[in-house]
Amino acid sequence: MNRAGGDVLLELRGLAKSYDGRARALDGVNLEVRRGEFVSIIGSSGAGKSTLLRCVNRLIDPTEGSVTFDGDDVTRVRGRALRACRRRIAMVFQHYNLVHRATAIENVLQGRLGYKSTVAGMFGLFSEDEKRRAFAILGQVGLSDFAYVRTDQLSGGQKQRVGIARALVQDPLLMLADEPIASLDPKSSRTVMEHLRWAADELGVACLVNLHQVDFALEFSDRIVGLAGGKLVFDGAPDELDAAMIARIYGTDVEGAGVDGAAGVADAADSDAANGCIGPAAKADRAAGRTGGAGAPATGPVAAADDDALSVAASASDGSAAAAGLAPAADGPAAAAAAAAPAPAADGPTASGVVAA
Ligand code: ADP
Numbered sequence: 001m002n003r004a005g006g007d008v009l010l011e012l013r014g015l016a017k018s019y020d021g022r023a024r025a026l027d028g029v030n031l032e033v034r035r036g037e038f039v040s041i042i043g044s045s046g047a048g049k050s051t052l053l054r055c056v057n058r059l060i061d062p063t064e065g066s067v068t069f070d071g072d073d074v075t076r077v078r079g080r081a082l083r084a085c086r087r088r089i090a091m092v093f094q095h096y097n098l099v100h101r102a103t104a105i106e107n108v109l110q111g112r113l114g115y116k117s118t119v120a121g122m123f124g125l126f127s128e129d130e131k132r133r134a135f136a137i138l139g140q141v142g143l144s145d146f147a148y149v150r151t152d153q154l155s156g157g158q159k160q161r162v163g164i165a166r167a168l169v170q171d172p173l174l175m176l177a178d179e180p181i182a183s184l185d186p187k188s189s190r191t192v193m194e195h196l197r198w199a200a201d202e203l204g205v206a207c208l209v210n211l212h213q214v215d216f217a218l219e220f221s222d223r224i225v226g227l228a229g230g231k232l233v234f235d236g237a238p239d240e241l242d243a244a245m246i247a248r249i250y251g252t253d254v255e256g257a258g259v260d261g262a263a264g265v266a267d268a269a270d271s272d273a274a275n276g277c278i279g280p281a282a283k284a285d286r287a288a289g290r291t292g293g294a295g296a297p298a299t300g301p302v303a304a305a306d307d308d309a310l311s312v313a314a315s316a317s318d319g320s321a322a323a324a325g326l327a328p329a330a331d332g333p334a335a336a337a338a339a340a341a342p343a344p345a346a347d348g349p350t351a352s353g354v355v356a357a
Contacts (some may be wrong), residue, residue, distance in 0.1 A: 006035025009173055009206050010056065015065035017051050017230075025051040026062070027075045027230040035173065036204040039195060040217035044226035044250045049210040052227070056208070058082060059090045068172055087114040088168030090205075092177040092196075097161040100152040104143055104162045108134040108150055111169035130169075137165045141195050159189025164195050168203065175199060177209040181216065189213070192219045214246060 010033040181189035226234030226249035
């Protein structure tokens with residue numbers, strides 16, 4: 001199902017990354033993503049999926065190769081040009097990266113920080129138009145009724161939809177999603193995938209999504225990319241991905257590479273207790289789950305990755321505390337934004353037709 005027919009938006013050429021100067025987390029990856037295309041990246045834990053996404057929005061610098069986005073070489077741009085690139089490349093995180101004590105609408109408005117000066121961002125100075133838009137987008141992801149609810153009161157699936165709304169209010173051309181459903185139950189996972197797919201289909205936002213659920217990748221993607229040991233070993237339509245290739249991608253035998261069962265089942269509960277608590281052990285378990293193992297939920301006291309927090313900071317305007325979206329104070333910039341945000345209208349923006357769970 002290749003529903004995207006646009007020209008090339010993102011082009012990776014010979015992309016390589018070594019963190020320690022020896023082992024290659026990414027090794028000569030060539031990849032193109034078209035406008036409005038939905039591309040899933042699959043691969044076992046440590047295959048290089050996150051590294052690839054982080055090279056695209058320059059959270060990390062590749063060791064070799066180029067990343068061309070909308071005509072700009074992302075690996076070369078600096079300062080203002082880099083910020084302009086990042087405005088058009090939004091990110092959705094496994095652990096949502098929301099300001100928990102702020103409301104949904106406050107969190108969504110954080111997506112506009114990349115368009116603001118540091119001072120305007122610090123004081124939460126958003127225009128009426130921006131507030132209306134934020135509210136409309138929340139409606140489109142089925143959360144009109146939750147706009148003024150603190151995000152720590154929301155379910156995992158709802159939190160992730162706030163994360164998607166925050167990404168969309170950036171007016172991105174490309175949305176990067178790093179394991180966006182890894183902490184969700186199957187029903188919430190499906191809803192989140194439907195909203196990502198809707199963003200590609202209806203808004204023309206290309207999506208590059210790291211997934212460990214092969215079933216969801218098969219169902220929702222225009223194209224699937226398989227990474228193994230930092231190398232791209234598959235790039236094709238979902239119906240071209242057979243069991244032998246899945247086995248190769250996950251480094252297992254064909255028997256264990258079925259796409260039914262565990263591969264399509266999220267490994268963590270959609271509970272606030274579980275959210276943000278999926279540690280390295282869970283990541284390893286997920287790898288087992290993908291290949292037909294039990295994939296038992298493994299939750300632990302591991303907080304959301306620090307580099308995720310860094311990602312939000314980097315995608316905001318100037319890296320100020322406010323721009324980072326990390327200021328958790330109830331009376332911080334986000335609160336200021338809320339105070340000025342439009343009241344929820346009974347007949348507010350209608351949902352998008354996407355199922356709201
Ligand atoms: P995936 O997202 O597929 O699980 P990653 O991109 O996170 O894979 O990791 C790819 C490889 O790079 C792994 O061997 C991992 O240990 C290594 N790696 C990832 N991030 C870092 C880092 N910040 N420092 C050193 N090594 C890293």
